[in-house]
Amino acid sequence: MKRMRRPVLVAASLVVALTLSTPGALAADVDEVLQAARDATFNASRLTISVWGGRTQVSDQWVEHWSGGEVVRTNSSWSAYGNGRAMTMGDSGKGFAFMSNRPVAVSERYSIGNVSDVTHLRRECLRVEINEGDIRRAVLIVDKLTGAILRSDTYTDTGKIFRTTSLEDFKPYRVYAQPSDSGSIPLEVVMHADSYGLPEEIAGYTLVDVFPGPGSSEQGFYSDGLFSFSLFTMSKQTKITGLDNPMAFVTNLGVYDMVPTAQDVRLHWSDTESNFVLVGDLPPDHARNVLAELPLPDAGSMFTRWWRRLFG
Amino acid sequence: MAGVNPVSERLSMLMSCYLDGALLAGEIDEVVAVLDSDLDAIAEFHRLKGARRAVRLLPMLEVPLFLLPGGHLSEQLSAFLDGELTTAEVPIVTDHLLTCIDCRHELADLDKSRIAVRALPGVEPPEFLSLRREEHVKRRGWRAAAVVATGVAAVTLAFALGPFSSSSETASVTITDLDARHAAVASVPALQVSTP
Numbered sequence: 082m083k084r085m086r087r088p089v090l091v092a093a094s095l096v097v098a099l100t101l102s103t104p105g106a107l108a109a110d111v112d113e114v115l116q117a118a119r120d121a122t123f124n125a126s127r128l129t130i131s132v133w134g135g136r137t138q139v140s141d142q143w144v145e146h147w148s149g150g151e152v153v154r155t156n157s158s159w160s161a162y163g164n165g166r167a168m169t170m171g172d173s174g175k176g177f178a179f180m181s182n183r184p185v186a187v188s189e190r191y192s193i194g195n196v197s198d199v200t201h202l203r204r205e206c207l208r209v210e211i212n213e214g215d216i217r218r219a220v221l222i223v224d225k226l227t228g229a230i231l232r233s234d235t236y237t238d239t240g241k242i243f244r245t246t247s248l249e250d251f252k253p254y255r256v257y258a259q260p261s262d263s264g265s266i267p268l269e270v271v272m273h274a275d276s277y278g279l280p281e282e283i284a285g286y287t288l289v290d291v292f293p294g295p296g297s298s299e300q301g302f303y304s305d306g307l308f309s310f311s312l313f314t315m316s317k318q319t320k321i322t323g324l325d326n327p328m329a330f331v332t333n334l335g336v337y338d339m340v341p342t343a344q345d346v347r348l349h350w351s352d353t354e355s356n357f358v359l360v361g362d363l364p365p366d367h368a369r370n371v372l373a374e375l376p377l378p379d380a381g382s383m384f385t386r387w388w389r390r391l392f393g
Numbered sequence: 394m395a396g397v398n399p400v401s402e403r404l405s406m407l408m409s410c411y412l413d414g415a416l417l418a419g420e421i422d423e424v425v426a427v428l429d430s431d432l433d434a435i436a437e438f439h440r441l442k443g444a445r446r447a448v449r450l451l452p453m454l455e456v457p458l459f460l461l462p463g464g465h466l467s468e469q470l471s472a473f474l475d476g477e478l479t480t481a482e483v484p485i486v487t488d489h490l491l492t493c494i495d496c497r498h499e500l501a502d503l504d505k506s507r508i509a510v511r512a513l514p515g516v517e518p519p520e521f522l523s524l525r526r527e528e529h530v531k532r533r534g535w536r537a538a539a540v541v542a543t544g545v546a547a548v549t550l551a552f553a554l555g556p557f558s559s560s561s562e563t564a565s566v567t568i569t570d571l572d573a574r575h576a577a578v579a580s581v582p583a584l585q586v587s588t589p
Contacts, residue, residue, distance in 0.1 A: 151580075164487070167577035177577040178476075178483055180490070180500075268483055269476040271574070272504045294574065296564040302578045311575035316564065323568030340568065345575070347568055358568070360575040 111187045111211055111307065114221065117228030120148040124258070125251040131244035133341035133365065134328045140343030144248075146229070147255055154258075166268065174266040181273060181290045187306030190214060190285055201231050202251050211307070216240070218364075219307070227253045238366040244343075276301060279312065284370035286310065286363075303361075303371075310361020310371065317356050324349055332369045335378040350378035401433065408438050412445060466496050470503055 124145040131138050143154040150163030159170040168176025194210030194217065201222045211219040217240065222232040232247040276291035279301040286303035294300040298315030327338035330348055338349040346368065348359040357375065359368070404427055410416050411424045427434045466489055472478050473486050490497055 162576055162580045164484070165577055165580060166483070167573045167580065169573070177574055178487070179574075179577045180487070181578060266479075267476050268478065270474050271577075272474075272501070290578065292574075292578070294566070295570055296566045298566065300571075300574060300578070302575070304579075309575075309579050311571070311578060313566075313571055313574075315566065318564065320565035321568060322565055345572070347572070358571055360568075360571050 110193060111191045114193070114209055114211075114223060114228075114230075115187065115306070118223070118230045121224070121227040121229035121253075122147045122255055123227060123229050123248075123251055123253050124256055125248040127246060127248055129244065129246045129343040131341065131343050132241075133243070133346060134330065134339065136328065136341070138341050138343040145255055145258055152258065168266050168268065170266060176266050176268045178268045178270045179290075179292060180270065181292075181302075183290050185287075185289055185304045185306055185309075188285055188287075190305070191218065191307055202248075204231070204251070206231060224251070224253075229253070235364060237364055243364055244362075274299070278314070280374070283312075283374045284367065286367075286371065308361065308363040308367060310359055310363050312375070313358040313360070315356045315358075317351055317354055319356055321349060321356060321358060330368070332372055334373055337372065337378060348372070352376040352379045401437070404431075404434055405437055405441070408434070408441055412441060465493065465499075466490075467499060470496065470500050474500070474503055474507060 124143070127140075127142045127144045129140045129142075140155070145152045150161065152159065152161045161168050161170070161176075165179040165181055166176060168174060190213050192212050194212040195208075196210070197208045199206050199208045199222060201224075205225045207223045207225060209221045209223055210217055211221065216238055217236055219236065220234045221230050223229070224231050229248070229251070230246075231251060233245070234242045235244040237243050271292045274291050274293045276288075276299060279288055279291060279299070281288050283303060286305045286309075289302045289304050289309075292300045292302070294313050294315065296315055296319045298313050298319065301312045301314070303310050303312065324338055324340055324347070327340050327349065330337040330339035335350065340347045340349075345360060345362045346365075348357075348368065350357055355376070359371070359375075361368075363371065404424070407416065407420055407424050408428075411421065416424065428438060466473075466486055469478065469482070469486055473483070478486060490500065
């Protein structure tokens, strides 16, 4: 028996050693990669470039990230995010604290594709492909030491990159930087609300939580674990400001007002009764699929269309 | 002095225990014998007594209830809902809420009452309460103007309800506000995904 046991042990050890030395062992599934990235501690400059409707949006920020939070400086303005809170700092600083503890799992439609060793910013990294079915949805460059995602390229369903995020001047530690007046920012606390109208799932995105929004609106937060969006539903009479000079987001079902930023996209439309605003970081093809399952934009009567054509 | 000489250091410790009433019989004899003869020891003894008195005379600090283990947050919850807590206080409250079911229930009840109050219909005060007497006198003069104003309002309303305008109410939201709300909610799962 002992003679038999030795080769088995050697073979088992070999298998374990090979498994551990494979880069894939460090990126077993999408959940693990994303969780490690959330727990990473670093400060860096973050450049985000995205392309929506043929126009390029660029954002250059300094970020300090740690498990459960992130402080962001854009030009001279500061903001902080984490644990359900988002706040802008400064004289007119304000913020929100959302009470939610519903877990979000990464959708089964995502899987890890090719994983390989690369060197990026002179650091040992893994290049991890995340696939959605047969298509490549994202390529991440993950720092082996910290788990931070040093670069991510997100693709559309046609294989084009629509957003790139890259870190520069990466330092794997915190400097605890934030403006001194951050302790006195008023926070609006928002509690979970019951919803009777929002679908539980839209195009692969699960309804995670519902909250009361501003102006008697309702906020439904949807996520598939990799991307997320909030759908705000409000009365048609509610005026939405900040959507000046929108671009048109055209699907085969209608035309939507679109104001993209480097990080996310805002889409606005209304039907006969309600106004809708969608804010999220989802790719354009996902946005199309989501919009197809929501109330369609109201084209208006012939007279209204004629009036809009004349006067905008 | 006490820190330099090891014997004095031991004596200093013994005298401190003596003041606390924590010495054994033999040790008490030792301290008393030294205090009878050693001037340095007597000076050290007076210094220790002075320090103790100073500590006793410090004002008592009241520890906030929510900082004590097992304490509840009744007083802070309302301020929490109204967004009146400082940024430093919010994590204390949210952390406590994660572990205290009583406070979570109380917070939910408070929130329900707040929503119920908000949902109450607005009541217009009767005319005799809102108008002062002199305004009553002037009212006749305004009646003609009111007829004209009503006409103008009717025309405005007709325009507002028609295709000439898309808005007839004052409720408005900014897109940056919606952005911030999304960012706040999106930051929640960051801590929750790993929870089994």
